[in-house]
Amino acid sequence: xxxxxxxxxxxxxxxxxxxxxxxxxxxxxxxxxxxxxxxxxxxxxxxxxxxxxxxxxxxxxxxxxxxxxxxxxxxxxxxxxxxxxxxxxxxxxxxxxxxxxxxxxxxxxxxxxxxxxxxxxxxxxxxxxxxxxxxxxxxxxxxxxxxxxxxxxxxxxxxxxxxxxxxxxxxxxxxxxxxxxxxxxxxxxxxxxxxxxxxxxxxxxxxxxxxxxxxxxxxxxxxxxxxxxxxxxxxxxxxxxxxxxxxxxxxxxxxxxxxxxxxxxxxxxxxxxxxxxxxxxxxxxxxxxxxxxxxxxxxxxxxxxxxxxxxxxxxxxxxxxxxxxxxxxxxxxxxxxxxxxxxxxxxxxxxxxxxxxxxxxxxxxxxxxxxxxxxxxxxxxxxxxxxxxxxxxxxxxxxxxxxxxxxxxxxxxxxxxx
Amino acid sequence: xxxxxxxxxxxxxxxxxxxxxxxxxxxxxxxxxxxxxxxxxxxxxxxxxxxxxxxxxxxxxxxxxxxxxxxxxxxxxxxxxxxxxxxxxxxxxxxxxxxxxxxxxxxxxxxxxxxxxxxxxxxxxxxxxxxxxxxxxxxxxxxxxxxxxxxxxxxxxxxxxxxxxxxxxxxxxxxxxxxxxxxxxxxxxxxxxxxxxxxxxxxxxxxxxxxxxxxxxxxxxxxxxxxxxxxxxxxxxxxxxxxxxxxxxxxxxxxxxxxxxxxxxxxxxxxxxxxxxxxxxxxxxxxxxxxxxxxxxxxxxxxxxxxxxxxxxxxxxxxxxxxxxxxxxxxxxxxxxxxxxxxxxxxxxxxxxxxxxxxxxxxxxxxxxxxxxxxxxxxxxxxxxxxxxxxxxxxxxxxxxxxxxxxxxxxxxxxxxx
Numbered sequence: 001x002x003x004x005x006x007x008x009x010x011x012x013x014x015x016x017x018x019x020x021x022x023x024x025x026x027x028x029x030x031x032x033x034x035x036x037x038x039x040x041x042x043x044x045x046x047x048x049x050x051x052x053x054x055x056x057x058x059x060x061x062x063x064x065x066x067x068x069x070x071x072x073x074x075x076x077x078x079x080x081x082x083x084x085x086x087x088x089x090x091x092x093x094x095x096x097x098x099x100x101x102x103x104x105x106x107x108x109x110x111x112x113x114x115x116x117x118x119x120x121x122x123x124x125x126x127x128x129x130x131x132x133x134x135x136x137x138x139x140x141x142x143x144x145x146x147x148x149x150x151x152x153x154x155x156x157x158x159x160x161x162x163x164x165x166x167x168x169x170x171x172x173x174x175x176x177x178x179x180x181x182x183x184x185x186x187x188x189x190x191x192x193x194x195x196x197x198x199x200x201x202x203x204x205x206x207x208x209x210x211x212x213x214x215x216x217x218x219x220x221x222x223x224x225x226x227x228x229x230x231x232x233x234x235x236x237x238x239x240x241x242x243x244x245x246x247x248x249x250x251x252x253x254x255x256x257x258x259x260x261x262x263x264x265x266x267x268x269x270x271x272x273x274x275x276x277x278x279x280x281x282x283x284x285x286x287x288x289x290x291x292x293x294x295x296x297x298x299x300x301x302x303x304x305x306x307x308x309x310x311x312x313x314x315x316x317x318x319x320x321x322x323x324x325x326x327x328x329x330x331x332x333x334x335x336x337x338x339x340x341x342x343x344x345x346x347x348x349x350x351x352x353x354x355x356x357x358x359x360x361x362x363x364x365x366x367x368x369x370x371x372x373x374x375x376x377x378x379x380x381x382x383x384x385x386x387x388x389x390x391x392x393x394x395x396x397x398x399x400x401x402x403x404x405x406x407x408x409x410x411x412x413x414x415x416x417x418x
Numbered sequence: 419x420x421x422x423x424x425x426x427x428x429x430x431x432x433x434x435x436x437x438x439x440x441x442x443x444x445x446x447x448x449x450x451x452x453x454x455x456x457x458x459x460x461x462x463x464x465x466x467x468x469x470x471x472x473x474x475x476x477x478x479x480x481x482x483x484x485x486x487x488x489x490x491x492x493x494x495x496x497x498x499x500x501x502x503x504x505x506x507x508x509x510x511x512x513x514x515x516x517x518x519x520x521x522x523x524x525x526x527x528x529x530x531x532x533x534x535x536x537x538x539x540x541x542x543x544x545x546x547x548x549x550x551x552x553x554x555x556x557x558x559x560x561x562x563x564x565x566x567x568x569x570x571x572x573x574x575x576x577x578x579x580x581x582x583x584x585x586x587x588x589x590x591x592x593x594x595x596x597x598x599x600x601x602x603x604x605x606x607x608x609x610x611x612x613x614x615x616x617x618x619x620x621x622x623x624x625x626x627x628x629x630x631x632x633x634x635x636x637x638x639x640x641x642x643x644x645x646x647x648x649x650x651x652x653x654x655x656x657x658x659x660x661x662x663x664x665x666x667x668x669x670x671x672x673x674x675x676x677x678x679x680x681x682x683x684x685x686x687x688x689x690x691x692x693x694x695x696x697x698x699x700x701x702x703x704x705x706x707x708x709x710x711x712x713x714x715x716x717x718x719x720x721x722x723x724x725x726x727x728x729x730x731x732x733x734x735x736x737x738x739x740x741x742x743x744x745x746x747x748x749x750x751x752x753x754x755x756x757x758x759x760x761x762x763x764x765x766x767x768x769x770x771x772x773x774x775x776x777x778x779x780x781x782x783x784x785x786x787x788x789x790x791x792x793x794x795x796x797x798x799x800x801x802x803x804x805x806x807x808x809x810x811x812x813x814x815x816x817x818x819x820x821x822x823x824x825x826x827x828x829x830x831x832x833x834x835x836x
Contacts, residue, residue: 055813055814055815055816055818056806056815056816056817056818057804057806057813057816058804058813084815084816084818085816112818122823165773165776165777165780166776166779166780166821167780167820167821167824168820168824169820170820171815171818171820173820174820174823174824175823178823216776216779216780216820217772217773217776217779217780218761218769218772218773218776219769219772219773219776220776254776256758256761256762256769257718257719257722257758257759257761257762258722258761258762258763258764283718283754283758283761283762284754284757284758284761284772284792285772285775285776285779286757286771286772286775286790286791286792287750287754287791287792287793288787288791288792288797288800288801289791289792289793289796289797289799289800290750290751290754290792290793290796292711293710293711293714293751293754294754294758296711296714296715297714297715297718297719297754297755297758300675300701300715301675301715301719304675304676315800316800316803316804316814317814318779318812318814319797319800319801319804319812319814320800320801320803320804320805320812320813320814321804321813321814323803323804332705332708333708333711336701336702336705336708336711336712336715337715339702339704340674340675340701340702340712340715341675343636343674343675343676343701343702344674344675344676344701345676346676351636351637351674353704354635354636354637354702354703354704355583355635355636355637357703357704358583358584358634358635358636358637358703359583361584361634361635361703361736362583362584362585362634362635369706372704373704373705373706373707374702374704374705374706374707374708375705375707375708378707378708379706379707379737381707382706382707382733382734382737382738383706383737383738385734385738385741386475386476386734386737386738386739386741387738388474388475394736394737394738395473395475395476395738395739396473396734396735396736396737396738396739397473397474397502397589398473398474398475398502398503399474400473400474400502400530400589402585402586402587402588402589402591402592402634403584403585405540405592405593405596406585406586406592
């Protein structure tokens with residue numbers, strides 16, 4: 001708790017109180033406590049998660065460890081291992097072993113992979129296998145698990161009648177929906193939620209209630225299936241909190257800019273103020289290749305409106321599995337969104353960074369600026385790319401630098417702009 | 419007017435009415451009418467401007483023409499030539515000659531450059547030289563001019579008592595303020611505003627009333643000097659509109675995310691609904707190298723709140739003069755902001771692009787997506803970078819593609835996820 005309070009505007013005692021009230025969580029694990037546990041919730045700095053993990057086509061564990069390092073070096077507060085390809089149990093354990101930040105995961109991917117390894121289909125998983133995967137992840141030292149408990153048969157009926165453009169876009173949500181349709185059974189993650197509560201309690205793990213029916217395009221945002229699932233999550237959230245288990249709620253996704261604030265307010269209201277973990281949201285569907293930007297726009301507004309945890313989106317989203325550089329760019333864009341949001345919602349201290357930095361800018365203290373900006377390495381590269389060799393100015397304005405002009409006494413000809 | 423109405427939700431007649439009421443402008447010039455005149459204002463698509471131009475250290479005209487092409491190819495609706503280095507009259511004329519979109523400029527840079535060529539200082543310009551520069555730009559075929567008319571002696575007194583962190587960050591504003599201090603005279607662009615009205619009328623040019631005292635950091639946003647200058651601009655705007663001259667108002671700058679909507683509403687109120695042209699705004703000061711993203715966040719919120727015209731910010735901002743690639747990236751980020759804002763403010767037709775595009779995504783029509791997205795070239799590159807060679811899916815989810823899973827009938831073993 002003390003480690004989680006580092007850099008926060010609240011102390012360990014205040015955070016403990018928030019956790020008890022269900023208004024914040026500390027992402028950690030009793031099995032493998034991370035070096036940097038991370039507090040997420042009301043009045044705390046907005047945190048950034050980076051998704052890494054293999055896919056069926058790219059399953060090199062070393063590459064994922066490189067992405068882990070890229071994410072941590074860029075300043076991610078947590079990572080999620082979403083591996084679906086290769087020996088995913090081994091990859092998960094290696095990521096937990098090497099990570100300094102809390103590691104989250106989506107256990108149903110393991111159950112699907114195990115079925116696949118046994119030459120069975122996703123729909124052939126047993127309910128026990130789905131539940132056991134959650135237990136195995138927790139036993140390995142995962143700090144938070146995404147469980148798609150809200151994709152119930154009732155919610156899926158809402159979906160069937162909704163006329164969605166994109167249907168379900170969550171992989172876990174799709175697995176659950178396909179499984180229910182094939183087996184004509186209720187979602188075990190819903191029916192056996194008490195088991196999830198017990199195991200989360202045992203391992204001190206946070207349940208991240210997944211939004212299997214999050215909108216996959218602007219047109220589907222805030223429709224009945226999305227709201228219906230959120231209402232189910234709100235009830236489950238209440239049960240988990242009452243049992244002393246930490247819980248966060250996952251949210252969209254693709255949202256028109258004018259609906260973001262309403263989405264956040266709705267979630268906070270329906271889920272008793274539980275921390276809200278959003279994916280993006282991206283504010284237009286049409287810009288693949290730029291979804292770190294479309295999501296930075298939505299994430300900043302979400303954070304300013306009260307979202308607590310931003311899942312980054314990389315420039316590779318919708319197109320390919322990200323590489324290290326795309327991971328780095330995704331984290332940086334999400335950190336910008338989180339920080340802009342923190343200024344907007346008045347997190348104590350957030351605006352101080354900008355004020356101190358702007359004073360360095362005013363003083364034309366270039367070394368100071370390069371040392372204290374978001375990404376010193378990139379900023380130095382961009383400056384040097386067009387550097388006129390003058391320590392005082394940059395190549396954009398040169399001698400017409402407004403700060404230089406302001407510093408000159410107009411009556412001293414030798415020091416004025418010529 | 420007909421050309422300007424192309425792609426707009428309003429026809430030429432409706433736009434003419436908006437222009438007559440001062441609620442919109444058509445950026446054009448009777449001297450050199452651009453191939454693609456551009457309508458800016460209420461109920462119209464949010465437009466994007468790209469600043470190009472030499473600096474004292476980089477004054478190659480060919481490079482500026484390459485940046486013009488990069489801006490136009492990326493989809494900029496207008497460009498401004500902000501050249502301050504080299505033979506800037508020649509560069510301006512070449513940009514006007516080659517541009518298909520309207521070209522704007524800041525005439526006082528010419529007056530400053532002329533003084534410099536004559537080995538005089540900025541403060542040694544005469545009032546006539548400042549005014550004549552505006553006339554010369556219009557005679558060359560410029561479609562809109564930034565004139566810093568609101569930096570009056572009275573407004574500068576507000577500044578002196580304000581305790582700003584960054585003072586004045588507009589180059590034109592700095593020139594005017596330094597000139598007034600040195601010469602102990604009122605701003606000629608304010609005192610002789612009627613002459614500007616007359617010459618704008620003669621050449622059918624739009625006056626863009628510059629915000630010389632725009633905030634240069636979050637801490638200075640919406641302070642008394644900024645609001646004071648805006649009030650002066652509001653009065654001048656009214657005079658120009660009454661005289662049948664098109665006028666737009668320039669705005670910030672650096673603005674905390676929670677003040678952006680208020681800034682837009684204030685401007686619209688104080689300036690009788692005149693089109694608002696914002697630079698960014700950027701929502702944090704601390705991310706040099708990423709100001710295309712910080713400004714996309716602010717620009718999207720500004721556009722959704724009613725801003726009509728976004729001046730792009732490139733990743734080079736605050737660090738160096740942008741090159742072609744940085745121009746391209748700046749335009750793309752600003753176009754994302756403009757489009758997201760248009761969806762937010764309900765511009766008819768804006769959301770249709772996203773809906774059509776999302777239908778292609780749902781159908782896994784990759785060629786369709788790559789043809790109809792914001793930046794087809796980049797999207798194709800990112801997809802092919804990690805392409806598993808399967809036409810149906812991408813390397814992120816592979817066989818676990820949610821749309822592929824949804825399309826499969828779970829009862830047909832041969833076609834389901836294995």
